[in-house]
Amino acid sequence: MxxxxxxxxxxxxxxxxxxxxxxxxxxxxxxxxxxxxxxxxxxxxxxxxxxxxxxxxxxxxxxxxxxxxxxxxxxxxxxxxxxxxxxxxxxxxxxxxxxxxxxxxxxxxxxKSIVEPIGRIGLLEKAVSETVKKQLTSPWLPRYCRRRGIRWHDDGTWSREGCGHHQPFISCNLDVPKTANSKELSQAWREYYVHHLPLVTEQVSNRHQLLPSLITLNAKGLLTPLQQAHGVTPNWETSGISQQLTECITRSLDGCSGAPGKESTLTALHIQDNDKNRRKETNSRFVLSEKLQFTKRREKEEEMQLAREEMERLKQCLDSLQLDVNKLTVKLSQITEEKSHEERALRIKEEEQTVKKRTYDLLPDADSNLSALQASVESSAQTLVVLAAQWEKHRAPLLAQYRDAREHNSNKASESQKKVDALRNLREKSRELGEEVRHKEQLHSQLVTEYEKVTKDINRSAYTRRIMEIIGNIAKQKEDIDKVLKDTKELQKEINNLTGQLDRSFTVADELIFQDAKRDETARKAYKLLATLHSDCSDLVQMVEETGATVREIRDLEEQIETESAKNVGANLDRISADLHQMKQESAALTAQLNAKS
Missing domain, CATH: 1.10.418 (Actin-binding Protein, T-fimbrin; domain 1)
Incomplete structure (x- = not known):
């Protein structure tokens, strides 16, 4: 261990x-x-x-x-x-x-497998999470240490922080899915939104336009319902945005920069009309494609309807033909059965006709035919008598041989049963030992695998030597187990042979002495002594077996005593007593607190 x-x-x-x-x-x-x-x-x-x-x-x-x-x-x-x-x-x-x-x-x-993200959204989320994690774990850096709002990290990467070099507020129209009335969208628009609509990061021509475009898009979504509620028609098609949005964005950015009215970062506000024209062209193109698809789908449905009607007509014809085939098959089976009955009746009549014809042929010379038949019957009876006598001569020795063989087979069956029982016990022991060996080999393979995966900065030679010693011990134990099994099989085989010889010798001696014991008084005493000796020997063998079983039980009890001693029952009992005393003290303290509160 x-x-x-x-x-x-x-x-x-x-x-x-x-x-x-x-x-x-x-x-x-x-x-x-x-x-x-x-x-x-x-x-x-x-x-x-x-x-x-x-x-x-x-x-x-x-x-x-x-x-x-x-x-x-x-x-x-x-x-x-x-x-x-x-x-x-x-x-x-x-x-x-x-x-x-x-x-x-x-x-x-x-x-320990790492699941890598798949797709554009997964890669974007991974990049965002890594950037946020890097920024959260980075220490605070003064503004004057960040040139143009760029911060360099130890791994050579950089990120934009703070209000460094200002960029103009130039936005562009972003095309996003319409989720308000998603149930009214056609399948073509759904396919376009899912598979063809580019991401917002890909719709801007410059990365500095992404944030202004998102702010403008969100402002449109917030201000349009308010303007419609007050009866004002929203107009987002001009070169600039509404004064309300301009003031809102200006206040937000000026408050962030800390200098309202001075050094305003909102240098230009533009909305590009080209994106609207592109969206209109996309809408017209998809409407045209949708009409073409509707026409093709209608033509295909008409063709399918015609094919369905033709298939239904062919199916009806096939059903009628199948019904006719079934009727003809039933009729053919009936005709075939009637033909077989008639052929059988014809063969019976032909046989009867043959017998009658032979009988009619014998009628002209009936006396001579009867005498020949009587002579044939008598010769057959004599032949049967001779065969019976010959069979009796062969039957007696065969019957005796059969009885001897059956008696010998019964004795051999008892010996075989004993050998089978002994072999079954040996197989059970062999199976238990084999399972133990397999368990040890499996444990050894696991330990070798774990050793190969551990760090190699430890003393490899010591662990290699230990593993080789364990392997050698396992191999030696396996050889010892095989040797013990072999010795046990040979010993059991020898015991079975001696037991069989003893039983046969006792049977032969018992028969010989018993025959003489009927006539001789000395033989009668010898027969009694033989029976007593056989009984005493059986008792001795039983006592030896009981002694062996007792020794095994003593060995098992000693192992159990060693196991119980290794459990440190006395020390654990002392610890349990100390813990019990501590629990009583804690219970008393809690009871006192409850009484004091009540």
Whole structure:
């Protein structure tokens, strides 16, 4: 277990546990360290659980933390017996099993995949998030350190901040989807908005026009309903925008620059009519395409209607023909059945006619034919008697041989049953040992894989030597297991052979002495002594088997005693008593507080 503990400790240090260098075994882990290691592993496996990394002072809170960690392990698929006592009053074996399970659940390097955004919107969102994150993590910089409002970062990139070099407020019309009455839009406009309408960043000729264009678009959306409500027809087609929008934008930008009336950044306000003309041309072009599509769709529907009517007519003809075919098939089957009946009746009549013809041929010479028939019957009876005698001669030895073979087969069947039972037991043991070997090989392969993925700044030769030692030990254990299995099979085979020889020898001796015991008094005593010897030997064999079973039980009990001793029941009992005393004190303090409040 030393190598396993070293691997567990190394993995726990990699997930952020502060384990001292002199700790080389799990039995040196304190309760606080066990809680911290388990919570850090759970945070890596399933982030966001929110479990504390240290034990609180209150005993009830400690029990809740231990129960929460145990429940988290169960949710991950831990099948062993686990509860708050596993972490608060832990045994070395139980905590080793839990840590092995948690370390196996840690995500591997190959499982850490990064999902890259797809499409223009995803790439734009990624760029915006990266820029915002960079600006939020950057320290504050005075204005005079940002030339023309540009700030340079350590990685060589730059971003525009503050009011540096002012740009003229030049906007252009932006074409955006009409979402107010989306249900009235045609399919052509929907396809255009989804697949062909460029992004707002692509509709401006200069990147400095993007922000003014968005401000103008939002102002149109806010002011147009107000003007329509007051009976004023909005006019956005002139070279400038309304005075209300101009004043609003001027106040906003002048307030941002800190110098209203002086050094105004609003140098020009233009709205380009070319974009409106382009939108009108696009509308007319799509209306024309929609009409063409409607005409083509109508022609196609007429063709489909004609094809549908033709297909319906052909279907009716096919149904009528299929009905005629079914009627003719039924009629053909009836005719075929009648023909088979008539042919069968014809064959019966032909056979009767043949018998009658032969009988009529024998009638002219009836006496001589009867005498010949009588002679043939007598010769057949004599032949049957001779065959019966010959069969009796062969039957007696075959019957005796059959009885001997059946008796021998019954004895052999009992021996075979014993061998089958022994072989079944050996197969069961072999299966258990094979599963144990496979489990160890799987654990070895996992450890080798994890070793290949860890950082290489550690002493590789030491870990390589340890891994080679583990591999050598596993190979040696496998050879020993194979050798034990082979010896067990040979021993069981020898035992079965000796048991069979003993049973056969006893049977033969019993038959021989029993025959003489009917006539000789000495043979009768020998027969009694033989039966007594056989019974005593059976008792001895049974006692040896019981002794072996008792030794195995003693060995199992000793292993259980060692396991229970490793659990530190005495120390855990002392800790439980101290915690119980502390809980009683806390309960008494809470009761006193409640009484004081009441």
């Amino acid at each position: 030393e190598e396993v503990d070293n691997i567990i400790i190394h993995s726990l240090r990699q997930v952020g546990c502060d384990i001292e260098e002199d700790v080389d075994s799990l039995k040196h882990f304190s309760t606080e360290l066990i809680i911290e290691a388990a919570v850090r592993c759970l945070d890596v496996i399933h982030p966001g659980l929110g479990l504390p990394h240290s034990l609180p002072d209150s005993m009830s809170a400690r029990f809740r933390v231990g129960a929460s960690i145990a429940q988290a392990c169960k949710n991950l698929g831990y099948s062993g017996d686990i509860g708050y006592q596993t972490f608060l009053y832990s045994g070395e074996t139980d905590i080793r099993r839990v840590f092995v399970f948690l370390i196996e659940k840690l995500p591997k390097e190959s499982e």
